[in-house]
Amino acid sequence: MTPPRVRIRDTRRRLASLAALTLVSALAVPALSAAPAAAATPLRTLAAAKGKFIGFAAATNPLANEAAYRTIAQTEFNQVTAENAMKWESTEPSDNSWTFSGADQIVDFAVANSQQVHGHTLIWHQQTPGWVQGLGATAMRTAIQDHIATLVGRYADNAALVSWDVVNEVFNEDGTFRTSFWYNTLGQSYIADAFRWARAADPNAKLCINDYNVEGVNAKSTAMYNLVQSLRAQNVPVDCVGFQSHLATQYGFPSDMRQNLERFAALGVEVRITELDIRIQTPRTSAKDATQAQYYTNAVNACLAVPACSGITIWGFTDKYSWVPDTFPSEGAALIYDENYQAKPAYTAVNTAFGGTPTTDTQAPTTPGTPVASGITSSSVNLSWTASTDNVGVTGYDILRAPGTSGGTFTQVGTSTTASFSNTGLSANTAYRYQVRARDAAGNVSAVSSAVTVTTTTGGGTGGGCGATATVQTQWQTGYVIEPVRVTNSGTSAISGWTVTFTLPAGHTVTGSWNATLTTSGQTVTARNAAYNGSLGAGASTTFGFQVSRPNGDTATASGFTCATP
């Protein structure tokens, strides 16, 4: 997406505008079931109540391709940093040749989910292309200035992008300057220049210096402290200091982290934990999990104790995608969800530290009933089943499908928050098997149900199908109007009726409707055609609308519109 063109001059207005953008995009994002997380208030809700952000480093591949990844990303976090997509090699691999696809993908995701974005990173000695590294002093200065002007400038008007890592990892462990190609060619002047050019490109973004092994008070963090103090004394626009916090249980927790954050805060800068992960020597054991959880608690507490600490970014969230095993041999499992997106004790620790009371429930829901198929067409089937029960509440179901009447592998084709599901996009005259399993609010998963076998119809003119798309016509603090919901006969023959179902966020109630009859069960609303608009020829469409009231300040809207015939 192209960043919005409106120039917004201060951070508070940026955030107001971010909220507005979110409302518009809410319907574009398909509703996903609750995260397979602990029975817990999401981290973002808890962190926001404490005035902090909680974020994750986003990897572009799973963000594009894995629903489970996206679900947790949008449910649990209100901040995003691009793990790699905004680095020099990703954005300007050769001189003045730009690739913004990954960076834009992450910014778009953030905008759609009311998340703030931290730009990472402008000047680093790694993941910078060879063409930059070999430049002479004059050409290197020009390259830095151009790179910053173009990349920072691209998002300067985007309300979601609130901060940048301008320089990254400029120090050696003993506090001397790293003799990177930047330093060897330009001396330390590149640091002040980069900050000034970044300020020129985006006067509103908070500009940060970022490093690792600076969490406690030590030679390296003291060198950073002195540099920040001296740069600010020279009016170099350093607004913020990032503490990467790539920690390892084998090296102990930096117990003076809070004290260290406080001394930086006293310089007048924002501080933030930018790349938190806490690796263990694999394999996991419950004892190592417990130590890791305690370190996560300590890190959150350090930030909570310091008003100038704006928040915490975890360097990923699932052990399925973490840089740790690739970088530190025989270490890993550094994040708060395991490879199967199940919350670990570290998740519970972070949630609790932010003030949550996550349950420790381990009881799985009862096995759902065998799915019953109805409304079979040449390309779709409706499934419903007897709901599971659970002590802490069923949050949703996974729908699994295998090809044919026997053999093959069951893979997940969707999720549902209710005991029914419509599977579309099937091949005509083809057999499929379906099973379902339930998830509870603590992330426990039931056994899978027995399978039902479904064979789609032959099609060729006998099929009728329909689709529904919804538009938010208008909205206000405490309600909104969805008009039109356009119902289209997507089949090859006339239909004599239609049923559109959709989901209301918690606390929302329908207060009126037109051109359809609405019934509500839990959060699910079923809209049945009126007497006069049920018959639709192939390709024809009709519309209906409704009004909803919602809790003051809630920005969510109804979602997950699906259509079935009749």
Ligand code: XIL
């Ligand atoms: C890492 C990424 O996680 C990896 O995917 C990539 O291969 C290398 O970089 N400090 C930083 C981050 O500032 O940008 C690094 O990210 C981790 C260390």
